[in-house]
Amino acid sequence: MSxxxxxxxxxxxxxxxxxxxxxxxxxxxxxxxxVKQVQLRIFEPPRFYEAFLxxxxxxxxxxITARICGICPVAYQFSSCLAIEDxxxxxxxxAIRTMRRLLYCGExxxxxxxxxYLLHAPDFLGYPGAIEMAKDFGPVVERGLRLKKVGNxxxxxxxxxxxxxxxxxxxxxxxxxTVAELHxxxxxxERGLEDALETVRLVSTFDFPDMEQPWTYLSLRPEHxxxxxxxxxxxxxGTAFDVRDFTAHIxxxxxxxxxxxxxxxxxxxxxxxxxxxxxxxxxxxxxxxxREAAREGGLDVTCRNPFKSIIVRAVELVEIxxxxxxxxxxxxxGVAPSVPVPARAGEGFGATEAPRGVLFxxxxxxxxxxxxxxxxxxxxxxxxxSIEADLRTLVEQWIELSDHDLSHRCEHAIRNYDPCxxxxxxxxxxTVERS
Amino acid sequence: xxTGALPTLAVWxxxxxxxxxxxxxNCEDELMALAGQVxxxxxxxxxxxxxxxxxxxxxxxxxxxxxxxxxxxxxVRAMSRxxxxxxxxxxxxxxxxxxxxxxxxxxxSVVYAHPEYLSTLARSTPISAHVSVDFELRGCPIDKHQLLxxxxxxxxxxxxxxxxxxxCVECKRRGAVCVxxxxxxxxxxxxxxxxxxxxxxAFARGCYGCFGPQDTPNTSSLADRLLALxxxxxxxxxxxxxxxxxxxxxxxxxxxxxxPQPEEVGS
Ligand code: SF4
Ligand code: SF4
Numbered sequence: 293m294s295x296x297x298x299x300x301x302x303x304x305x306x307x308x309x310x311x312x313x314x315x316x317x318x319x320x321x322x323x324x325x326x327v328k329q330v331q332l333r334i335f336e337p338p339r340f341y342e343a344f345l346x347x348x349x350x351x352x353x354x355x356i357t358a359r360i361c362g363i364c365p366v367a368y369q370f371s372s373c374l375a376i377e378d379x380x381x382x383x384x385x386x387a388i389r390t391m392r393r394l395l396y397c398g399e400x401x402x403x404x405x406x407x408x409y410l411l412h413a414p415d416f417l418g419y420p421g422a423i424e425m426a427k428d429f430g431p432v433v434e435r436g437l438r439l440k441k442v443g444n445x446x447x448x449x450x451x452x453x454x455x456x457x458x459x460x461x462x463x464x465x466x467x468x469x470t471v472a473e474l475h476x477x478x479x480x481x482e483r484g485l486e487d488a489l490e491t492v493r494l495v496s497t498f499d500f501p502d503m504e505q506p507w508t509y510l511s512l513r514p515e516h517x518x519x520x521x522x523x524x525x526x527x528x529x530g531t532a533f534d535v536r537d538f539t540a541h542i543x544x545x546x547x548x549x550x551x552x553x554x555x556x557x558x559x560x561x562x563x564x565x566x567x568x569x570x571x572x573x574x575x576x577x578x579x580x581x582x583r584e585a586a587r588e589g590g591l592d593v594t595c596r597n598p599f600k601s602i603i604v605r606a607v608e609l610v611e612i613x614x615x616x617x618x619x620x621x622x623x624x625x626g627v628a629p630s631v632p633v634p635a636r637a638g639e640g641f642g643a644t645e646a647p648r649g650v651l652f653x654x655x656x657x658x659x660x661x662x663x664x665x666x667x668x669x670x671x672x673x674x675x676x677x678s679i680e681a682d683l684r685t686l687v688e689q690w691i692e693l694s695d696h697d698l699s700h701r702c703e704h705a706i707r708n709y710d711p712c713x714x715x716x717x718x719x720x721x722x723t724v725e726r727s
Numbered sequence: 728x729x730t731g732a733l734p735t736l737a738v739w740x741x742x743x744x745x746x747x748x749x750x751x752x753n754c755e756d757e758l759m760a761l762a763g764q765v766x767x768x769x770x771x772x773x774x775x776x777x778x779x780x781x782x783x784x785x786x787x788x789x790x791x792x793x794x795x796x797x798x799x800x801x802x803v804r805a806m807s808r809x810x811x812x813x814x815x816x817x818x819x820x821x822x823x824x825x826x827x828x829x830x831x832x833x834x835x836s837v838v839y840a841h842p843e844y845l846s847t848l849a850r851s852t853p854i855s856a857h858v859s860v861d862f863e864l865r866g867c868p869i870d871k872h873q874l875l876x877x878x879x880x881x882x883x884x885x886x887x888x889x890x891x892x893x894x895c896v897e898c899k900r901r902g903a904v905c906v907x908x909x910x911x912x913x914x915x916x917x918x919x920x921x922x923x924x925x926x927x928x929a930f931a932r933g934c935y936g937c938f939g940p941q942d943t944p945n946t947s948s949l950a951d952r953l954l955a956l957x958x959x960x961x962x963x964x965x966x967x968x969x970x971x972x973x974x975x976x977x978x979x980x981x982x983x984x985x986x987p988q989p990e991e992v993g994s
Contacts, residue, residue, distance in 0.1 A: 361745065363745060365744075
């Protein structure tokens with residue numbers, strides 16, 4: 293398991309990072325009891341989406357970019373729709389926006405339930421995975437699967453299928469679900485809301501390592517409601533800007549040890565997107581029930597402990613069920629499924645809140661709608677520097693732990709971010725080098 | 728089969744979006760029952776626990792796009808009694824294979840500031856281009872019911888029953904109106920393998936071929952029809968060039984509609 297290096301240092305290969313999406317490795321160098329270097333290496337093979345979007349028609353990105361990620365295809369579909377509609381000067385009517393929000397609720401439920409129950413809870417409860425956990429925690433795992441299922445049902449009803457929905461198009465949908473179909477899902481959603489409240493109660497009893505991180509938070513903030521499918525960008529430093537100015541504030545850079553680009557905000561240090569950022573910046577926007585759940589779950593109005601992201605996800609589940617039920621109850625038949633989005637030359641910007649954070653798209657179009665260039669900034673690349681920084685803090689704090697325990701804790705810390713390594717990369721080999 | 732014990736299942740990932748593996752986790756009602764019938768021996772998306780190979784059944788997601796992956800697929804084959812590829816990436820090279828029609832050096836420099844940091848192949852290839860494959864399950868993503876059929880077939884040591892007819896047959900079966908005939912909507916249904924239950928026509932859109940070519944697709948006759956419906960050659964090229972762009976029939980048809988490259992004349 294370990295071998296000596298010729299220079300007297302030590303390299304340990306300590307396992308595989310499981311329960312994330314994509315391939316990565318972690319490399320930690322410790323010298324004289326101090327952390328010299330921490331690198332999260334993402335070596336998921338590059339897939340070149342931005343390159344082969346060039347030359348395609350403006351109508352194609354919702355289907356194509358969905359394939360960047362099987363866990364959050366809707367995020368890709370809607371960020372691309374917003375950006376291209378922006379380039380074409382179209383704003384979709386509120387009703388279509390609302391149906392987008394409902395489909396997105398399905399994705400959030402599916403993704404958060406998957407992450408909380410199948411990927412993250414086993415870390416807290418000390419199991420290699422949910423299947424092993426089910427032997428002792430049968431009803432808990434069943435609840436997780438039930439939650440995930442209702443998310444998938446909602447996606448299937450509105451989107452046609454849960455992985456890579458077929459019903460999304462520029463300007464809206466191919467077919468609108470009917471009131472009768474939507475009401476059919478209501479009992480399952482009500483049960484889901486109960487399960488979500490139970491989830492908050494469960495995860496708030498977990499043991500949380502003491503850790504507070506000072507990172508700047510960044511999320512969307514729409515005019516009304518909790519950020520999901522629209523909004524301006526706000527940060528915990530008090531900056532606010534239009535999505536159109538995203539690239540003026542966020543700089544992507546390429547480091548040698550990773551196939552995922554890193555990002556920084558206005559040349560500053562690491563910043564965080566995702567549940568912690570959304571919650572902290574939009575706590576006032578939560579429904580009374582979700583706010584109450586947060587309080588019961590022991591959360592303050594801000595949350596700076598990355599390990600507590602699991603509680604925040606559970607609170608967001610509550611919020612999203614409340615929202616989905618609200619949308620369904622208010623829905624009326626007779627809404628045209630889409631509006632036309634005629635091509636024109638221009639540049640457009642779009643961002644939505646994927647379950648794991650802000651996902652930004654930018655497209656430049658020719659007069660006939662041919663895509664001249666495309667830029668996609670997924671949440672995991674934005675979080676990569678802060679993940680590395682968290683690992684450093686953690687290793688410094690627990691340097692005395694055995695490599696085995698330390699590696700476990702590091703993997704756990706990476707999973708706090710629910711990183712989608714496919715989006716940005718599956719096997720995380722942890723190397724600790726001590727000398 | 729492993730003596731006495733449950734058959735072992737391993738799930739591997741190459742270049743992909745994780746959507747096909749997720750389809751396995753999306754079997755919410757069947758997952759626990761499945762966990763009682765097979766031993767999930769290697770599945771990093773779901774568990775840290777690893778049981779040493781060899782494995783009775785390996786599911787492989789994703790295409791081969793790096794030198795390292797060529798080596799890894801050889802190791803996976805050597806450790807697997809039965810190897811099943813899941814999804815368009817693994818069976819046809821996936822959307823990643825769009826690079827096969829372009830210039831990889833240019834692609835790298837479009838996306839990355841330091842292309843020299845990357846190690847990547849000029850072409851994305853299906854698993855069958857490198858090792859022998861026992862069964863290929865189509866779809867981008869695969870269909871959950873088809874996946875369960877394939878898994879139970881291999882657990883019971885029989886051939887999976889997966890149709891090789893076209894989406895059109897499924898459309899007729901579910902009584903959906905033909906979007907091509909009734910609305911003049913371009914549709915790849917006639918050349919695409921069944922499996923999704925004719926999902927897109929049921930949502931009032933044309934099939935975009937995510938299950939890849941059926942057994943004996945008449946791609947050029949459909950292309951003529953698409954041109955008659957008002958598409959130009961460039962659109963016909965692109966409709967064949969998406970998630971199964973490198974599958975033989977779709978690749979050939981797309982190339983027939985490619986505009987001639989003037990700079991290549993005389994070179
Ligand atoms: S075939 Fe489609 S769904 Fe499956 S891994 Fe590839 S891109 Fe994802
Ligand atoms: S109809 Fe075609 S594109 Fe739509 S899901 Fe089925 S195979 Fe895929």
